[in-house]
Amino acid sequence: xxxxxxxxxxxxxxxxxxxxxxxxxxxxxxxxxxxxxxxxxxxxxxxxxxxxxxxxxxxxxxxxxxxxxxxxxxxxxxxxxxxxxxxxxxxxxxxxxxxxxxxxxxxxxxxxxxxxxxxxxxxxxxxxxxxxxxxxxxxxxxxxxxxxxxxxxxxxxxxxxxxxxxxxxxxxxxxxxxxxxxxxxxxxxxxxxxxxxxxxxxxxxxxxxxxxxxxxxxxxxxxxxxxxxxxxxxxxxxxxxxxxxxxxxxxxxxxxxxxxxxxxxxxxxxxxxxxxxxxxxxxxxxxxxxxxxxxxxxxxxxxxxxxxxxxxxxxxxxxxxxxxxxxxxxxxxxxxxxxxxxxxxxxxxxxxxxxxxxxxxxxxxxxxxxxxxxxxxxxxxxxxxxxxxxxxxxxxxxxxxxxxxxxxxxxxxxxxxxxxxxxxxxxxxxxxxxxxxxxxxxxxxxxxxxxxxxxxxxxxxxxxxxxxxxxxxxxxxxxxxxxxxxxxxxxxxxxxxxxxxxxxxxxxxxxxxxxxxxxxxxxxxxxxxxxxxxxxxxxxxxxxxxxxxxxxxxxxxxxxxxxxxxxxxxxxxxxxxxxxxxxxxxxxxxxxxxxxxxxxxxxxxxxxxxxxxxxxxxxxxxxxxxxxxxxxxxxxxxxxxxxxxxxxxxxxxxxxxxxxxxxxxxxxxxxxxxxxxxxxxxxxxxxxxxxxxxxxxxxxxxxxxxxxxxxxxxxxxxxxxxxxxxxxxxxxxxxxxxxxxxxxxxxxxxxxxxxxxxxxxxxxxxxxxxxxxxxxxxxxxxxxxxxxxxxxxxxxx
Amino acid sequence: xxxxxxxxxxxxxxxxxxxxxxxxxxxxxxxxxxxxxxxxxxxxxxxxxxxxxxxxxxxxxxxxxxxxxxxxxxxxxxxxxxxxxxxxxxxxxxxxxxxxxxxxxxxxxxxx
Numbered sequence: 001x002x003x004x005x006x007x008x009x010x011x012x013x014x015x016x017x018x019x020x021x022x023x024x025x026x027x028x029x030x031x032x033x034x035x036x037x038x039x040x041x042x043x044x045x046x047x048x049x050x051x052x053x054x055x056x057x058x059x060x061x062x063x064x065x066x067x068x069x070x071x072x073x074x075x076x077x078x079x080x081x082x083x084x085x086x087x088x089x090x091x092x093x094x095x096x097x098x099x100x101x102x103x104x105x106x107x108x109x110x111x112x113x114x115x116x117x118x119x120x121x122x123x124x125x126x127x128x129x130x131x132x133x134x135x136x137x138x139x140x141x142x143x144x145x146x147x148x149x150x151x152x153x154x155x156x157x158x159x160x161x162x163x164x165x166x167x168x169x170x171x172x173x174x175x176x177x178x179x180x181x182x183x184x185x186x187x188x189x190x191x192x193x194x195x196x197x198x199x200x201x202x203x204x205x206x207x208x209x210x211x212x213x214x215x216x217x218x219x220x221x222x223x224x225x226x227x228x229x230x231x232x233x234x235x236x237x238x239x240x241x242x243x244x245x246x247x248x249x250x251x252x253x254x255x256x257x258x259x260x261x262x263x264x265x266x267x268x269x270x271x272x273x274x275x276x277x278x279x280x281x282x283x284x285x286x287x288x289x290x291x292x293x294x295x296x297x298x299x300x301x302x303x304x305x306x307x308x309x310x311x312x313x314x315x316x317x318x319x320x321x322x323x324x325x326x327x328x329x330x331x332x333x334x335x336x337x338x339x340x341x342x343x344x345x346x347x348x349x350x351x352x353x354x355x356x357x358x359x360x361x362x363x364x365x366x367x368x369x370x371x372x373x374x375x376x377x378x379x380x381x382x383x384x385x386x387x388x389x390x391x392x393x394x395x396x397x398x399x400x401x402x403x404x405x406x407x408x409x410x411x412x413x414x415x416x417x418x419x420x421x422x423x424x425x426x427x428x429x430x431x432x433x434x435x436x437x438x439x440x441x442x443x444x445x446x447x448x449x450x451x452x453x454x455x456x457x458x459x460x461x462x463x464x465x466x467x468x469x470x471x472x473x474x475x476x477x478x479x480x481x482x483x484x485x486x487x488x489x490x491x492x493x494x495x496x497x498x499x500x501x502x503x504x505x506x507x508x509x510x511x512x513x514x515x516x517x518x519x520x521x522x523x524x525x526x527x528x529x530x531x532x533x534x535x536x537x538x539x540x541x542x543x544x545x546x547x548x549x550x551x552x553x554x555x556x557x558x559x560x561x562x563x564x565x566x567x568x569x570x571x572x573x574x575x576x577x578x579x580x581x582x583x584x585x586x587x588x589x590x591x592x593x594x595x596x597x598x599x600x601x602x603x604x605x606x607x608x609x610x611x612x613x614x615x616x617x618x619x620x621x622x623x624x625x626x627x628x629x630x631x632x633x634x635x636x637x638x639x640x641x642x643x644x645x646x647x648x649x650x651x652x653x654x655x656x657x658x659x660x661x662x663x664x665x666x667x668x669x670x671x672x673x674x675x676x677x678x679x680x681x682x683x684x685x686x687x688x689x690x691x692x693x694x695x696x697x698x699x700x701x702x703x704x705x706x707x708x709x710x711x712x713x714x715x716x717x718x719x720x721x722x723x724x725x726x727x728x729x730x731x732x733x734x735x736x737x738x739x740x741x742x743x744x745x746x747x748x749x750x751x752x753x754x755x756x757x758x759x760x761x762x763x764x765x766x767x768x769x770x771x772x773x774x775x776x777x778x779x780x781x782x783x784x785x786x787x788x789x790x791x792x793x794x795x796x797x
Numbered sequence: 798x799x800x801x802x803x804x805x806x807x808x809x810x811x812x813x814x815x816x817x818x819x820x821x822x823x824x825x826x827x828x829x830x831x832x833x834x835x836x837x838x839x840x841x842x843x844x845x846x847x848x849x850x851x852x853x854x855x856x857x858x859x860x861x862x863x864x865x866x867x868x869x870x871x872x873x874x875x876x877x878x879x880x881x882x883x884x885x886x887x888x889x890x891x892x893x894x895x896x897x898x899x900x901x902x903x904x905x906x907x908x909x
Contacts, residue, residue: 538863541872542863550858554857795814795815795827796828797830
């Protein structure tokens with residue numbers, strides 16, 4: 001799997017670089033070995049788990065040589081030789097020799113009826129045996145052993161699992177979870193013998209297995225013995241070629257062996273002393289290896305934290321990281337023995353380092369993501385155990401578990417995609433990543449609120465093969481392997497001043513990028529070098545290019561700015577006249593205390609702006625939208641602060657401010673909070689003694705309550721703290737992340753440290769924001785005066 | 798048995814629409830027409846392409862999208878449409894009509 005995966009990745013990024021020949025020892029093309037268990041259990045067929053058929057190789061001009069095992073590498077001549085004498089020259093060689101099952105070196109191991117559990121042949125042999133004989137003994141109570149035992153049981157055999165250790169799956173589970181697991185499996189009819197060491201496999205006169213004898217002298221009858229104790233990297237070929245091996249073929253961070261022309265990926269490779277047997281790490285290796293083979297040379301494999309799911313129908317089990325705890329760790333545990341639910345989260349310094357879930361694994365991928373991103377959970381510790389209580393349109397409150405969902409249930413409300421369509425696409429098209437699912441089904445590709453649910457469906461459909469993309473290493477887009485942070489850092493350090501300069505310096509794969517990276521780069525450049533970088537309108541989304549919001553029929557909407565939500569008769573009269581003059585079909589009061597003119601023709605926009613003579617409301621931009629206010633102490637009998645004027649001051653201070661995403665603010669004049677400051681990016685609430693500032697709220701896709709940043713006394717302080725926070729967000733958030741995502745990523749404590757505790761830093765941030773906004777013109781005024789005319793004019797024929 | 802004999806009712810003609818520099822590089826202009834708008838694109842290499850200004854997905858005005866390489870991303874839902882043949886980039890499926898384009902001494906002509 002790892003080898004072909006590498007080729008797939010390579011073909012994606014450098015399709016014409018190599019002539020490729022693939023040797024396979026097995027007589028068939030490659031399949032998803034992870035799904036052998038469902039095949040054994042009769043839930044899938046071999047056909048279901050084939051990944052790349054012979055046609056795939058042909059389509060990609062890969063010469064496939066099946067049934068030809070490579071037996072020798074001549075590194076000096078750069079040639080490989082198959083057992084039948086076939087020779088092939090190479091410039092680069094990729095070893096994906098996998099692993100061999102470990103067979104206990106006990107007497108009787110070669111008897112007929114003693115099998116390993118590793119490949120299609122083993123699986124077929126087990127299925128055949130289950131039809132003829134009755135008693136099966138599985139040696140090894142790990143992941144593979146239990147899946148084998150479950151499969152054999154489902155095929156009607158009487159199965160006993162023999163395990164050396166005190167409890168099952170001791171490398172993935174703690175004692176409590178293992179006992180719950182054992183109970184469930186016993187209910188399914190499996191038998192267990194723990195702390196039993198196999199001494200000998202007993203045979204009958206015909207050379208066939210008849211039983212197993214243990215070290216304590218006891219015996220058990222067996223017609224079939226399956227060894228599922230572990231695997232050993234297959235290093236025979238590499239060793240014969242003189243490549244350094246130590247519990248695997250030793251590779252560096254770019255997957256090269258000690259001979260740099262030879263790469264190794266998958267279970268045969270030992271990276272930093274670890275050989276991985278799970279799929280997710282193999283896929284990560286494949287990506288890095290392909291990257292290096294394609295001469296990009298920037299990807300590094302730095303080891304994986306892997307997670308485990310047991311593929312036994314009806315049993316939910318998830319484990320990841322350091323679940324054993326101890327040594328400076330803390331544990332949060334939920335143990336409902338009767339309900340069959342056990343959850344343990346292990347924390348160190350407010351970060352998840354491990355987890356074991358049994359019975360309810362809904363939040364496994366979420367915990368795993370937090371673990372891999374090393375994200376602080378200080379702020380959500382008390383809710384952590386109850387899970388990511390929002391799973392998208394069909395998954396509010398975590399009630400809906402992907403596995404339990406019916407195929408007809410809608411997952412993605414934006415694009416109307418139901419579960420069945422997603423599962424079908426994953427199976428038929430061999431999808432493994434969230435991005436793939438988005439591309440093929442559109443699910444989770446719009447608002448993203450069902451992402452968690454889609455990931456769950458993906459995880460439950462492909463099993464352990466699912467590798468969630470690590471946010472910290474996620475590339476900016478498909479045109480590059482660099483992350484948002486790396487790109488921004490390079491822009492600052494190299495003082496890059498244009499999109500082509502960034503693309504050239506960082507060796508962008510597409511000559512002028514894509515619709516995802518260009519707007520991000522344009523923003524990053526303008527944010528890093530205000531007044532020096534020339535804005536690139538062609539790299540802006542249409543709304544920001546035309547300074548109005550495109551509607552489904554291609555017309556636009558116009559929202560003039562009304563500072564603090566205050567307007568007057570003169571403005572209203574002008575708006576009314578414009579509605580008549582340009583026959584604007586809809587006039588609507590917005591949620592942000594402004595007026596929206598909908599259905600304006602693009603050609604009319606500059607004229608509408610000229611007649612309005614009001615500033616742009618930026619209702620179309622990733623920028624400061626509105627500062628919503630209540631009437632405050634000037635009129636309200638409860639008001640304790642002049643919220644209206646505070647809102648006007650904030651809006652006048654910050655308007656024209658572009659940001660990674662839209663920014664919404666509010667100011668309330670008393671704790672009754674009529675301006676709804678609790679769901680804004682920056683919310684201000686007047687109290688008797690001053691102002692409370694809240695950050696990171698959101699009223700959109702997923703309602704998020706803003707978090708308390710600090711309390712200040714004066715108007716000037718409100719401007720400085722709010723501005724400093726927004727500048728921090730502008731400088732550090734990834735493009736299209738709202739403040740809530742940014743605050744979650746870095747943690748409120750970190751933000752407090754830099755805004756509240758560090759006065760010098762706060763003042764510097766605020767000064768940088770003021771500098772960026774200094775002299776920035778009103779885009780409407782400019783265009784009303786004739787700037788960028790051709791954007792709005794149609795061509796005449 | 799049926800047979801259909803088709804005859805050309807109106808011959809298409811070449812019309813001048815603008816100068817090359819009237820279209821921004823990696824940008825587009827739109828031509829209004831009774832029979833439906835036409836989007837005229839210019840790529841980074843100064844090649845010009847013309848498509849019906851209707852995304853095969855939900856009719857979005859392609860002329861308003863971001864042009865990258867020889868593709869345009871529809872402004873409504875982000876489908877990528879190839880400028881050369883109007884086809885949606887896989888896995889999306891659909892096609893926008895194309896119009897022949899000719900550039901002569903800096904002037905852009907469309908066949909419509």
